[in-house]
Amino acid sequence: MSIGLTRLREEPDRIRQGAIDKGEDPAVVDAARALEGRRRQLLGESDLLKAERNVASKRVGEAIRGGAAPNGPEVAALKQTSTEAGAQIEKIDADLAAAETQLEEMLLRIPNPADPDVPVGDASANRTVRTWGEQLPREATTDGQAWSRRPHWDIGADLKMFDLERGAKITGSGFPVYMGAGSRLQRALIDFMLDIHTTEHGMTEVWPPAVVNSASARGTGQIPDKEDLMYVAPRDDLYLVPTAEVPVTNLHRDEIFDAAELPIRYAAYSPCFRREAGAAGKDTRGILRVHQFDKVEMVFFEKPEASAEALEWLTGRAEVILQRLGLAYRVLLMATKDMGFVQAKKYDLEVWAPGVERWLEVSSCSNFRDYQARRMAIRYRPEPGAKPELVHTLNGSGLALPRTVAAILETYQQPDGSVVVPEALRPYMRMDRITA
RNA sequence: GGAGAGGUCGCCUAGUGGCCUAGGGCGCCGCACUGGAAAUGCGGUAUAGCGCAAGCUAUCGAGGGUUCAAAUCCCUCCCUCUCCGCCA
Numbered sequence: 001m002s003i004g005l006t007r008l009r010e011e012p013d014r015i016r017q018g019a020i021d022k023g024e025d026p027a028v029v030d031a032a033r034a035l036e037g038r039r040r041q042l043l044g045e046s047d048l049l050k051a052e053r054n055v056a057s058k059r060v061g062e063a064i065r066g067g068a069a070p071n072g073p074e075v076a077a078l079k080q081t082s083t084e085a086g087a088q089i090e091k092i093d094a095d096l097a098a099a100e101t102q103l104e105e106m107l108l109r110i111p112n113p114a115d116p117d118v119p120v121g122d123a124s125a126n127r128t129v130r131t132w133g134e135q136l137p138r139e140a141t142t143d144g145q146a147w148s149r150r151p152h153w154d155i156g157a158d159l160k161m162f163d164l165e166r167g168a169k170i171t172g173s174g175f176p177v178y179m180g181a182g183s184r185l186q187r188a189l190i191d192f193m194l195d196i197h198t199t200e201h202g203m204t205e206v207w208p209p210a211v212v213n214s215a216s217a218r219g220t221g222q223i224p225d226k227e228d229l230m231y232v233a234p235r236d237d238l239y240l241v242p243t244a245e246v247p248v249t250n251l252h253r254d255e256i257f258d259a260a261e262l263p264i265r266y267a268a269y270s271p272c273f274r275r276e277a278g279a280a281g282k283d284t285r286g287i288l289r290v291h292q293f294d295k296v297e298m299v300f301f302e303k304p305e306a307s308a309e310a311l312e313w314l315t316g317r318a319e320v321i322l323q324r325l326g327l328a329y330r331v332l333l334m335a336t337k338d339m340g341f342v343q344a345k346k347y348d349l350e351v352w353a354p355g356v357e358r359w360l361e362v363s364s365c366s367n368f369r370d371y372q373a374r375r376m377a378i379r380y381r382p383e384p385g386a387k388p389e390l391v392h393t394l395n396g397s398g399l400a401l402p403r404t405v406a407a408i409l410e411t412y413q414q415p416d417g418s419v420v421v422p423e424a425l426r427p428y429m430r431m432d433r434i435t436a
Numbered sequence: 437g438g439a440g441a442g443g444u445c446g447c448c449u450a451g452u453g454g455c456c457u458a459g460g461g462c463g464c465c466g467c468a469c470u471g472g473a474a475a476u477g478c479g480g481u482a483u484a485g486c487g488c489a490a491g492c493u494a495u496c497g498a499g500g501g502u503u504c505a506a507a508u509c510c511c512u513c514c515c516u517c518u519c520c521g522c523c524a
Contacts, residue, residue, distance in 0.1 A: 040486070044486060047486065047487095047492060048492080050493055053505090056504070056505090057505040058454075060504050061453095061454035076504095079504040080504080082504040082505075256446095256483085385480095
């Protein structure tokens with residue numbers, strides 16, 4: 001996850017401004033440039049000495065084959081040349097390694113500049129680009145009877161769909177147990193979403209491992225930056241995935257595609273594990289913020305020139321799910337300081353939950369451009385025989401389950417306490433209505 | 437978990453310390469031949485960094501070591517395959 005050296009050299013001003021727009025310190029940009037120059041100089045010296053050493057070593061072989069005594073003075077002199085060069089190389093390479101480590105650290109602290117059409121500012125600059133559906137009020141009237149829509153935790157408890165207390169008993173707070181219709185709703189939603197993305201949207205379905213090794217965690221930038229947010233199995237050097245983005249994006253780490261293979265578009269279900277350290281006290285009720293949840297994630301690998309449009313399409317595919325479920329939502333274009341360090345452009349989808357009277361984030365759709373691909377060395381060949389270039393990566397939820405479930409329960413609840421199953425889910429739920 | 441065999445340039449393969457700046461075949465690209473094609477012949481076909489360029493450097497699963505010199509020898513680790521054990 002980093003900025004490219006070429007780009008750093010060619011447009012430092014834009015990168016510096018990008019850092020400022022995201023509220024980061026632009027000084028690292030200059031520090032990186034200085035280190036890059038030092039690295040280049042040391043590398044030149046090292047390469048030169050290595051060339052000398054190689055020549056001397058080769059002459060040793062030639063001399064011996066030519067009849068010189070293997071332990072004679074001629075050979076000894078050549079060996080000494082090589083040894084001396086080797087000693088110098090060792091010193092320079094140590095400096096070089098240090099410079100490269102520092103450079104890498106600096107590069108990791110330079111954020112991906114936002115696209116030009118992203119509003120500059122903090123969360124207050126986020127722009128609502130569109131809304132869909134009817135934003136139901138909490139206070140409702142049905143057949144002349146006034147009633148209040150209830151929050152999903154009450155509905156879920158009454159209909160025995162999930163059990164938070166027992167989840168806390170067997171595992172801990174934030175690990176809900178889904179039961180009965182609640183369990184079936186999980187299955188139905190996963191099945192429903194994957195069906196739409198594969199059958200209608202042409203994506204390839206992936207069912208990835210829920211744990212990854214450290215190389216993969218590093219690839220998508222989970223470590224070292226976000227290690228606190230993940231569950232770790234240190235004994236086996238494995239990490240529980242916080243999102244399917246991690247295993248699925250890493251599928252193609254260190255690969256080079258032919259241009260004809262792109263775009264590659266995946267839809268992947270996975271459980272997601274998040275420690276959310278420091279987030280205690282917020283959204284503690286219900287299933288709005290939990291340590292384990294389920295999600296269908298979309299991951300795209302695109303040609304650079306196609307990624308901007310692909311983000312719009314990707315976002316639209318997540319919206320399709322909400323539309324089919326008949327849930328009111330809005331699409332937010334995130335401002336520079338609210339969008340994250342690595343995203344170039346990001347849309348959040350928020351679904352309306354009338355019981356708690358809040359917009360709930362159910363999807364976050366991002367274009368990383370080449371920033372993520374660089375660290376993972378995911379490239380493609382624009383033309384046969386051409387030099388490989390970095391692909392652009394994108395991803396977005398389609399969708400995260402818990403908040404979708406909350407919105408369904410709160411949107412479709414009836415005055416009698418039952419919940420009508422959204423039309424699109426009925427074939428998957430094999431029921432029209434959830435009752436106690 | 438135990439025993440054994442392996443991991444080389446897209447694929448197959450050669451390679452047991454210095455003519456390996458990794459050879460051959462397949463595939464692919466270009467050219468020639470052809471009415472067109474097949475076949476054939478010739479040439480080219482990894483990635484990254486540095487350099488205006490010629491070119492130099494690094495990489496033979498990963499990392500360390502021995503040596504003037506490592507694909508090749510030594511150590512550690514990872515992965516694949518076969519057999520055994522265990523197991524949803």
